[in-house]
Amino acid sequence: MLLKYGLIAILSFSNTLDAKRRKQKSGRRHFKRHQAFLANNGHSMNTLNLFNYPGDENLFQSLINKEVETNKFLKGIDEEFEEEQKKIIAMAEDDDRGKKFYKKRPNGFVYKPNAKPWPINGNLPVPAGLQLINNAGGLSFCREFYKIDMSQPAELDAFCEWHLAPNVLCSQLDGKCDELKNLMARRRSACTKSLLEIYNPRRKWKLKPHHKARKKYCVKIVKLRNPYTWCVKKCSKNKQGDACRRKKNQCTCKLNRWLANNRSLVSADRSEAMCNPLPTGVTEVPDENHPLNSILRCNKRVCDYIFGSELPWCEVDSRVESWESRNCQ
Numbered sequence: 001m002l003l004k005y006g007l008i009a010i011l012s013f014s015n016t017l018d019a020k021r022r023k024q025k026s027g028r029r030h031f032k033r034h035q036a037f038l039a040n041n042g043h044s045m046n047t048l049n050l051f052n053y054p055g056d057e058n059l060f061q062s063l064i065n066k067e068v069e070t071n072k073f074l075k076g077i078d079e080e081f082e083e084e085q086k087k088i089i090a091m092a093e094d095d096d097r098g099k100k101f102y103k104k105r106p107n108g109f110v111y112k113p114n115a116k117p118w119p120i121n122g123n124l125p126v127p128a129g130l131q132l133i134n135n136a137g138g139l140s141f142c143r144e145f146y147k148i149d150m151s152q153p154a155e156l157d158a159f160c161e162w163h164l165a166p167n168v169l170c171s172q173l174d175g176k177c178d179e180l181k182n183l184m185a186r187r188r189s190a191c192t193k194s195l196l197e198i199y200n201p202r203r204k205w206k207l208k209p210h211h212k213a214r215k216k217y218c219v220k221i222v223k224l225r226n227p228y229t230w231c232v233k234k235c236s237k238n239k240q241g242d243a244c245r246r247k248k249n250q251c252t253c254k255l256n257r258w259l260a261n262n263r264s265l266v267s268a269d270r271s272e273a274m275c276n277p278l279p280t281g282v283t284e285v286p287d288e289n290h291p292l293n294s295i296l297r298c299n300k301r302v303c304d305y306i307f308g309s310e311l312p313w314c315e316v317d318s319r320v321e322s323w324e325s326r327n328c329q
Helices: 002-024 031-041 056-064 077-094 098-104 128-136 139-145 153-163 176-199 209-222 239-266
Strands: 296-298 303-305
Touching: 056 128, 056 139, 056 176, 056 209, 077 176, 077 239, 128 139, 128 176, 139 153, 139 176, 176 209
Parallel strands: none
Antiparallel strands: 296 303
16 A cells, blocks of 8 residues: 555656656746847858747738728728828937937838838739739748758749749749738738737727727737736735735736837837947947747747836946836836
């Protein structure tokens, strides 16, 4: 009998150790180490997170099916986001520091003043470039296309011959995967901003049918977790509630900063103006294709919003207060 219970205790202890090891090996670096890794390895958006966000397949299919353009509750999601970007750029141009400061927003490259109008229309066929990519295999085609060495024409010809219809030339797909990547980035950013506004526990408006439809659609294509879950938790007043209160205070701090950052970006009030500090080892503002400019950090299933990513990058010798100096501990 004692031997039996001894073996049960040993097995239970072994299972506990295995569970702890699995938990420790999540494959997800601490955010600061993750940023340093991206900065030091010189990755670009063309080699990292390229059509590999968890909701990208759903996003691509929604573009092909014109899901937003044909649904009255979803229409306008891209236009509203880009109108806000125009306001931010206008405020930057009115500000003395504008050209030097506010145009260095990490995600500012998603909207460009000279960007082409949204090419998908509910009353017109899907653009030819998107249809060609869809016929060639969709996102998997573009993932493989980016791996080809363009200095080897024979490799490119063999790839196109294998994936494309006989009457389609490689030259017809020139730049189409880049256009698709930019379209998906625009829609992903618009949905991220829309979800953050819906998740905001302090919003003063009730969810209407178009808000609910947008939430359902955007969760499907972005897989963004609600970053404000802990802000509304009810914590017990005893010692067991200490961890809960700590997380709730961190969440409230992040919510306060996010609201203040957005107010300062879209208004003429610069009293709350801050900047995003450059990661260790980075001596200049990352170019627009650098993964440090991403607003989302994702695993294979869900994404988390990177707080402070809506802010401009700090200069190396900047005296403007940085997000990090007021970071929520």
